[in-house]
Every structure is written in structure tokens, then in C-alpha cells.
Amino acid sequence: MLVICKKKYTLIAISSLLIAASCSSTKKLTDKKSSLQQTYKNIFLVGAALNTTQIEEKDAAADALVKQHFSVITPENIMKCEIIHPDWNRYDFMLADKIVAYGKKNNIAVVGHTLIWHSQLSPFVQKIQSKDSLQTFLNNHITTIASRYDGKIKGWDVVNEALEEDGTLRKSIFLSKLGEDYIVEAFRIAQKAAPNTELYYNDYNIEQPKKRAGAIELIKKIQAAGVRIDGVGIQGHWRSYRVPMKEIEESIKEFATLGIKVMFTELDLGVLPNPWDSDAADVNLKAEYNAKMNPYATGLPDSVAAAQAKSYGDLFTLFVKHKDKISRVTFWGVNDGQSWLNGWPIIGRTNYPLLFDRNFKYKPAFTTVIAAAK
Ligand code: XIL
Numbered sequence: 305m306l307v308i309c310k311k312k313y314t315l316i317a318i319s320s321l322l323i324a325a326s327c328s329s330t331k332k333l334t335d336k337k338s339s340l341q342q343t344y345k346n347i348f349l350v351g352a353a354l355n356t357t358q359i360e361e362k363d364a365a366a367d368a369l370v371k372q373h374f375s376v377i378t379p380e381n382i383m384k385c386e387i388i389h390p391d392w393n394r395y396d397f398m399l400a401d402k403i404v405a406y407g408k409k410n411n412i413a414v415v416g417h418t419l420i421w422h423s424q425l426s427p428f429v430q431k432i433q434s435k436d437s438l439q440t441f442l443n444n445h446i447t448t449i450a451s452r453y454d455g456k457i458k459g460w461d462v463v464n465e466a467l468e469e470d471g472t473l474r475k476s477i478f479l480s481k482l483g484e485d486y487i488v489e490a491f492r493i494a495q496k497a498a499p500n501t502e503l504y505y506n507d508y509n510i511e512q513p514k515k516r517a518g519a520i521e522l523i524k525k526i527q528a529a530g531v532r533i534d535g536v537g538i539q540g541h542w543r544s545y546r547v548p549m550k551e552i553e554e555s556i557k558e559f560a561t562l563g564i565k566v567m568f569t570e571l572d573l574g575v576l577p578n579p580w581d582s583d584a585a586d587v588n589l590k591a592e593y594n595a596k597m598n599p600y601a602t603g604l605p606d607s608v609a610a611a612q613a614k615s616y617g618d619l620f621t622l623f624v625k626h627k628d629k630i631s632r633v634t635f636w637g638v639n640d641g642q643s644w645l646n647g648w649p650i651i652g653r654t655n656y657p658l659l660f661d662r663n664f665k666y667k668p669a670f671t672t673v674i675a676a677a678k
Contacts, residue, residue, distance in 0.1 A: 338670075340659075341375040343677045347627045349413065351376035351634035353570065355642060359403045365664045366638045376413040376458065378569070378634055379403050380644070383416050384424040389445055392428050397452065404456050415569075415634070416453060418461035418506065419446050420490045422476035423587050430477065438481045443493055450497040459502030461537060461569070462494045463487050467507055469584060471518025487522060491531045506537035506569055508585040511548055511555040523562050535631065536562075537569035541585035541645075544573035544612040544657070547619055548583070553626070560629035568623070570636040572657035573615055573669075574645045575600065575608050589649045598653040604661075609668050612656070617672030624676055639664055 340350045352374045358366045359382060370377065381387060382399040389395050407414040420442065432438045450460060466474050466487055473479050478486045487505075494503050505526075510519040519536065526533045536559045542548065559566045570585075576598070579591035591597070600608065623630055637643040641662035645655040659670040 338666075338674050340373040340670075340673065343674050344633075345375075347624060347677055348630045349376040349632040349634075350374060351378060351413075351415070351632060352638050353378045353380040353417075353634065353636045354403065354638070355380050356382060356399060358638065358642075359399055359406065361406070366642070369638060369660065369664055370412070371410055374412060376415060376632055376634060377403065377407060378415045378417045380417075380637070381424070383449070384418065384421065385429060385445070386424045386426045388449060390426050390428075392441075395448060400449075400453070404453060408456070413458040414453075414456075415632075416449075416457050416460040416501075417569075418464040419449060419494065420462065420466075420478065420486075421464035422474065422478065423465070425477075432477070432481070435481050438477070442478075442482070442486065442490060446490060446493040447497045450494050450501065453501070454498040455500040457501060459504055459534065460494060460498065461506040462503045462533075463490050464506045465508065465586075466505075466522070467510065467515055467518045469509060469512070469515055471514040471516075471521070473518075473522075488526050488529045488531055491526050491533055492529070495532045502534040502565075503532055504535040504537050504565075504567065504569075505533060506539065508539040508541055508570075509583055510536070511538055511551040513551065513554075516551075516555055516558065520558060520562065523559075523564065527562070533564060535565035535567055537567045539570040539585055539636075540568045540572070541570060541636070542573055542583055543578060544575050544615045546583075547573065547615050549618065549622060552619070553622055556622075556626045556629055560626075565631040566626075566629050567632040567634070568630070569632070569634050571633060572636045572643060572645060573612055573619075574643075574655050574657040575604065575612055576645070576653055576655050579649060587648065591650050593650050593652050597650055600656065601654045604656045604667075609656070613668035613672045616659070616669040617676050620673045620676035635659065640667075 344350045354377050357363045361367055388400055404414055468474050473484055491503055509515050523533055556566050623633060635658055637658055639660040640656045640658050643655055643657050645657050646653055659667055661667050
């Protein structure tokens with residue numbers, strides 16, 4: 305018994321030391337001058353996705369940091385169908401109204417995420433059988449939600465993740481029941497309901513050539529139909545040791561030639577291995593936990609934090625170079641502990657993808673992102 309206890313305490317002591325060591329490479333946020341939004345004021349908007357606790361203003365540390373650093377916020381989940389439209393005839397705007405009021409109160413822009421997406425749909429939508437009913441859903445859902453917030457939010461991710469990796473349309477319930485015109489239709493409905501709100505197409509991996517070509521085709525089709533699309537969102541769930549810089553730069557240029565704004569909407573540079581060696585941020589992918597896939601459970605080694613800082617610095621240097629084409633860069637979360645990448649695609653890992661650590665202190669990557677603006 306005594307031996308077991310000793311072992312346990314030794315382990316606790318070692319892990320505390322490791323965590324302390326990793327914390328020593330982070331700094332307290334006291335300096336107003338190093339505000340992200342201030343530093344990037346004349347370059348592009350810098351944003352973060354907020355979780356439910358943050359939207360309810362129950363996370364004081366996150367709240368202070370959001371107000372200091374971000375000029376735009378996106379709700380991570382609460383404007384998705386399963387929350388905002390739980391039943392055919394029932395909407396729940398409680399949290400959506402809250403984030404819009406929070407933005408107004410603090411002079412922070414809000415981006416709506418997302419109107420039409422195959423994932424996190426309410427069960428009633430998944431059960432819809434007929435084309436007519438799904439068409440009615442599309443119309444009611446977009447009209448009701450987008451009109452409520454028109455003039456109050458900056459933009460909407462009207463359609464999210466409608467493409468497969470090869471650039472063809474995703475085989476979703478919307479494609480199979482409504483046919484390929486559902487995307488143009490969604491934008492047409494949104495344009496009518498929200499004349500004062502920017503309208504975006506948002507997806508992951510659309511920096512990759514084949515999927516990018518699919519996205520360009522889709523955007524051109526919307527434009528050719530005389531329907532408004534204001535911007536494209538490249539999600540940006542990349543691995544910090546493997547950021548596709550060349551493809552990102554090509555995409556910024558190509559999307560900009562369509563006459564629309566380019567945005568990076570869900571940026572996080574994870575440091576962990578991906579089970580499929582892929583950047584596909586498909587929320588439905590899952591893999592089994594094993595310790596090898598969770599190498600930094602006790603703390604982020606300084607060398608990994610430094611490499612991540614270099615990647616973030618290079619990426620923001622590229623963004624700044626193309627600031628005339630980029631309108632916004634949003635991080636998918638506030639601090640490392642709150643990132644969805646701790647639970648996806650493997651549950652129970654410890655990831656470090658953002659600029660702020662688990663104690664809301666800034667990491668080396670924060671410094672390189674600030675430096676890239678200067
Ligand atoms: C994620 C959220 O971060 C998680 O909390 C949720 O469990 C699943 O969805 N692409 C998107 C986002 O467009 O909506 C996803 O957000 C991440 C991938």
C-alpha cells in the first residue's frame with residue numbers, strides 16, 4: 305500500500321513539475337498594447353468562437369480575454385439547427401439572442417454559424433421523407449432565423465461543408481432530396497430574409513486544389529444565378545507541424561478573383577497526431593484512444609510550443625501579406641483547454657491548438673501572431 309502511494313505521489317510531483325515548466329513559457333496578460341484586435345485593427349478582424357458557458361457570461365476569465373483581444377465572435381454551437389430549431393414549429397433563440405446582445409453591449413461583431421449543414425441537425429429534420437417537406441424546412445429555417453438577426457449580425461455561414469474532398473457535392477440529405485440547386489436556393493432565401501447581412505460559404509480543406517475547384521464552381525454558380533454571396537470561409541483546422549502554406553496562398557488569390565471576401569473562420573493549429581494523417585475536419589470521424597496518440601498529456605514541451613509559434617507566425621505573415629483580400633481570421637475557441645480538439649477525433653486527449661493556454665495565459669504563438677502584424 306505504502307509503495308503504491310509513494311508511486312502515486314511521485315507521479316503527481318513529476319506531472320506538476322512538467323506542467324509548471326510548460327507554464328513558465330507563458331506570460332500573464334497585462335499589457336493592453338498587445339491586444340490582438342488593436343494590433344490588427346487596420347488589417348482584418350480577429351475573432352474567436354464562444355462556447356455556451358462563455359455566451360452565458362459564466363466564464364469570467366474568458367470574458368475578459370474576449371473583450372481585450374477579439375473584434376468578432378462566432379457561436380461554436382448554439383446557432384446550429386439542433387439547438388436553435390429543435391422541432392418543426394419550435395425555435396429556441398435564448399442563447400442566440402444572448403450572443404447577439406453580448407456583441408452589441410461590447411461592440412464586438414457577431415457571425416452566425418450556421419444555417420444549412422448536414423451535421424448537428426435536429427432529429428425531426430433527419431426524419432423528413434419528402435422533397436416538399438425538406439424544401440419547406442429550408443425556407444422556414446433560413447427565413448425565420450436570418451430575418452430575426454438581420455442588421456444585428458455581420459454575416460452568416462449560409463451553407464457549411466457541402467463538398468466532398470474530391471470537390472463533388474457532399475452526399476447529404478439536402479443533396480439527395482433537393483438536388484444540387486439547394487445551395488443556390490439557400491443563398492436566395494437568405495438574401496431575401498437578410499438583405500443587410502453578409503452571406504458566406506464555409507468549408508474545411510477548400511484550400512486543397514480539388515476541393516477548392518469544387519468551391520469555386522459552387523460560388524460561380526451562385527453568382528451566375530444572380531444571387532448574392534459576399535465571402536468564403538476557409539475553416540483552417542490544420543496541424544501546426546504541417547500547415548499547407550502554398551495551397552493557402554493559392555486559395556487566397558483564387559477566391560479573391562471571384563470578387564468576394566476571403567476569411568479564415570475556424571483556425572486552430574493542433575499539435576497532436578491525426579489518426580489518418582489528414583486535415584479533414586469531418587465532425588463525424590472518430591478513432592479509438594491510445595496513449596501514443598496523446599503524447600503531451602502532462603504539458604506542452606517548449607520545443608513543440610516554439611514550433612507552433614513559428615507556424616502561427618508564418619501563417620499570419622502570409623495573411624498580412626494578403627490583407628487586401630482577407631476580411632477576418634477567427635480562432636475556433638478561446639483557450640487550449642476549451643478547444644473541441646481535446647475531444648475530436650479521439651475523446652480524452654490533451655491538445656494545445658490556440659494562442660492562450662489552459663490558464664488563459666498567452667503562449668509563444670501569441671507573440672509571433674502579434675509580431676506578424678508589425
Ligand atoms: C464543432 C464544435 O466545436 C464542437 O463543440 C461540436 O461538438 C462539433 O462541432 N467544422 C464546423 C464547426 O463548421 O461547426 C465544428 O464545430 C468543427 C468543424
